[in-house]
Amino acid sequence: MADLSIGNITPTSSTIIDKTYSASTAISQGIWVYVNSSGLLAAGDCTADASSEVLGITLNTTTAANQPQAVATGGQVESSGTPFTEGNICILSEAGAMCPQTDLAATEYAVTLGSAVTTAAFDIKIHKAGGQLSA
Secondary structure, rough: OOOOOOOOOEEOHHHHHEEEEEEEEOOOOOOEEOOOOOOEEEEOOOOOOOHOOOOEOOOOOOOOOOOOEEEEEEEEEOOOOOOOOOOOOEEOOOOEEEEEEEEEEEEEEEEEEEOOOOOOOEEEEEEEEEEEEEO
């Protein structure tokens, strides 16, 4: 998969932010996360059912486990770079990354993260499209 390099993520006035979770380990800003079996945030991954149930994208960096993590779960966020192609739909990749929907491969879980509003703005609308794709 050709993961997007999204840079620093900043919320906008429409961003829905959840601050109720803590990190399971050090997690960088801009990582798509899910809630693991311990109730902590971990990097989402399209190759496993549980870790593909993403909550949102991290807005801050944590340096160790059990530190508070702000997560954008909906609305629009902006990137410090211009990683998006306007109108493109993006999906969950591996290790908390995101990629264009055209990169979805067999045996992965299809998780739509949202779409690019501009080359630097992303509208979060998470939807898991069911089970694992067949090979």
